[in-house]
Amino acid sequence: MSAVVRGVIGVALIIAGAVTGSPFLVSAGASLTLSAATELIVGTGPKQDRQVSSANLQLGEQPRMAVFGDVVVGGSLLDGFNYGGEFGTDWEVLPIAIADHRCEALVGFYLGDVYVPFAGNGPVAGYNGQLVVRWYDGSANAAADPTLVAHGSWSAADRLAGVAYVVVAYKADDPEAEHPVWPGGRPSFQWRVKGKRCYDPRLDDTVAGGAGPQRWANPATWTWTDNLAVCRYNWVRGIFARDQVDRPEQLLVGRGLNPAEAPPERVAAPANLCDELVALKLGGSERRYRVAAAIASDEAAVDVELKFAAACGGIITQPEGSVEIEPGQARAVVAEITDDDILVGKKVTFSLYRSESDEEWCNTVVGTYVEPAQQWKKHAAPVRRVHADILEDGRPRERKLALDYVTSGTQAQRCAEIARRLGRLTATGGFSLGPRFCELEEGDWIAYTSARRTRGQRLIFRIEAYQGDASWQTAFTLRQVAPEVYAWNPGDEGTDGAVVVQQAAPDDAYLDTFASRASSQGNAAEINDLRQRVHALEEQQP
Numbered sequence: 001m002s003a004v005v006r007g008v009i010g011v012a013l014i015i016a017g018a019v020t021g022s023p024f025l026v027s028a029g030a031s032l033t034l035s036a037a038t039e040l041i042v043g044t045g046p047k048q049d050r051q052v053s054s055a056n057l058q059l060g061e062q063p064r065m066a067v068f069g070d071v072v073v074g075g076s077l078l079d080g081f082n083y084g085g086e087f088g089t090d091w092e093v094l095p096i097a098i099a100d101h102r103c104e105a106l107v108g109f110y111l112g113d114v115y116v117p118f119a120g121n122g123p124v125a126g127y128n129g130q131l132v133v134r135w136y137d138g139s140a141n142a143a144a145d146p147t148l149v150a151h152g153s154w155s156a157a158d159r160l161a162g163v164a165y166v167v168v169a170y171k172a173d174d175p176e177a178e179h180p181v182w183p184g185g186r187p188s189f190q191w192r193v194k195g196k197r198c199y200d201p202r203l204d205d206t207v208a209g210g211a212g213p214q215r216w217a218n219p220a221t222w223t224w225t226d227n228l229a230v231c232r233y234n235w236v237r238g239i240f241a242r243d244q245v246d247r248p249e250q251l252l253v254g255r256g257l258n259p260a261e262a263p264p265e266r267v268a269a270p271a272n273l274c275d276e277l278v279a280l281k282l283g284g285s286e287r288r289y290r291v292a293a294a295i296a297s298d299e300a301a302v303d304v305e306l307k308f309a310a311a312c313g314g315i316i317t318q319p320e321g322s323v324e325i326e327p328g329q330a331r332a333v334v335a336e337i338t339d340d341d342i343l344v345g346k347k348v349t350f351s352l353y354r355s356e357s358d359e360e361w362c363n364t365v366v367g368t369y370v371e372p373a374q375q376w377k378k379h380a381a382p383v384r385r386v387h388a389d390i391l392e393d394g395r396p397r398e399r400k401l402a403l404d405y406v407t408s409g410t411q412a413q414r415c416a417e418i419a420r421r422l423g424r425l426t427a428t429g430g431f432s433l434g435p436r437f438c439e440l441e442e443g444d445w446i447a448y449t450s451a452r453r454t455r456g457q458r459l460i461f462r463i464e465a466y467q468g469d470a471s472w473q474t475a476f477t478l479r480q481v482a483p484e485v486y487a488w489n490p491g492d493e494g495t496d497g498a499v500v501v502q503q504a505a506p507d508d509a510y511l512d513t514f515a516s517r518a519s520s521q522g523n524a525a526e527i528n529d530l531r532q533r534v535h536a537l538e539e540q541q542p
Contacts, residue, residue, distance in 0.1 A: 054294040055190060055376060064100045066239045066253040067195035069226035069292035072376035073098060074190055083151035093147055093169045100252050101239050102138035103164040104194035104224035110375060111187050130171040130181045138164035140242045162242035166191060197222040198234040201264035208265045219243035228291040229270035232308045232325055235295060236262045253297045266324060273327050280410060281493040289327050293405040311405040313418035317443040326443050328418045330483035333460060335437060335446040343473060346432035350453045354426045362399035362423035363389035367416035369406040381412040382494030384420045399423060409496060414488055425480035427459055435472035442466065445481060
């Protein structure tokens with residue numbers, strides 16, 4: 001909706017509110033008019049972050065929305081009206097859409113900065129009978145809300161089937177009230193929900209390796225989960241109006257892929273990895289990779305995939321033509337490569353170091369995630385860095401990591417540490433191999449040993465991309481990895497607000513590499529500077 005149109009509608013709402021005596025219409029009209037005027041004066045600016053905007057009440061026409069895991073959303077305003085009292089303005093009623101599918105439960109809500117657990121439909125305790133909340137989970141057979149029918153312009157047929165929504169009604173304070181319920185004026189709300197019930201192929205005994213009664217074609221068998229791999233699979237298959245998965249034209253959110261395009265048997269391995277328990281520093285454990293996401297229908301698929309990948313320290317791969325997310329994990333090397341295997345006459349690229357402008361080369365990672373203890377706002381995880389790396393690089397090389405689908409500080413730290421450790425492995429390359437290696441694909445790990453290029457060291461690489469030709473010769477693009485990148489123990493965990501510094505003394509191999517780099521790459525001044533730094537590090541060794 002353009003700023004001009006919003007301005008016209010806003011003025012109309014103000015006039016209608018003044019005529020009918022509805023303060024809600026006046027307020028809504030003023031809000032639309034002000035936002036339109038601001039946009040016309042200063043412009044729209046960059047598009048607001050989806051996870052941030054979804055936590056606030058949305059006005060006007062909005063894209064379809066799906067929510068996965070345990071999330072807080074503002075919802076989308078469907079209507080607003082007043083009723084009751086001498087002038088018909090005592091109560092204000094707001095029906096608010098939460099998601100365009102069935103949800104598991106309303107857990108609670110924020111009334112301003114105060115969190116209120118949801119105890120059931122009806123008056124909310126502690127508000128003097130002036131607050132009523134009713135929750136509708138999006139069931140296809142739900143009845144219409146009685147307040148909307150009795151006092152609004154809704155009919156009994158307006159059931160919002162397949163839409164999870166809340167109806168909140170609050171009564172204005174008596175002007176003479178000694179202890180008003182709403183001393184700050186009109187209340188604001190945010191809603192904490194356990195989102196979509198999902199199909200888990202691991203619980204479907206018609207899928208290879210599965211065991212259980214779940215079926216994609218029978219949504220009644222689905223259950224709630226925040227397993228990242230399972231939630232992503234349901235987004236890939238699609239969210240359909242009233243769960244009509246057999247009708248492609250009812251697709252609302254997601255890619256809408258069929259089982260051939262998104263094979264269900266590929267879910268088990270990443271889903272099991274996501275469910276692995278990780279020990280915590282203060283005791284207990286948590287599952288390795290969970291997700292909490294609000295995904296709109298107007299988001300580009302690649303952006304959503306990248307957010308899923310970031311939330312699990314993973315990568316996007318294309319096995320056998322499909323698109324998958326591989327969560328962060330160490331893998332076995334599947335091929336040993338030497339210079340004798342590289343095809344002669346084909347292009348070969350190789351570098352032990354990344355360019356100065358490459359953000360993949362980093363020594364400091366600052367991850368941001370959604371922190372429930374901060375009213376589900378964006379929050380910085382402990383900074384991950386190693387002082388010796390900063391000395392080696394000559395300056396801090398910071399990388400910012402947005403973890404929009406993460407609500408666990410420790411999960412955010414694990415993802416940030418994966419990014420930091422990968423940032424220290426700077427070798428990249430590309431070469432072509434013959435038919436013997438034609439089955440290698442994206443995500444596979446290979447080892448490469450070369451007297452010329454790796455100085456005789458056995459380096460491990462991940463295949464980032466590949467391209468084959470009619471003669472079964474394949475060109476591969478590589479980046480360095482190592483199993484240690486994905487190692488984690490409770491001692492690696494930092495406290496909130498801290499800078500996690502790992503200041504281990506450098507070993508001989510580190511110093512030898514450092515000195516070799518100094519003697520082979522820099523000019524005279526740089527070599528002298530690097531040698532002095534190496535000497536200083538040597539003195540730190542016991």
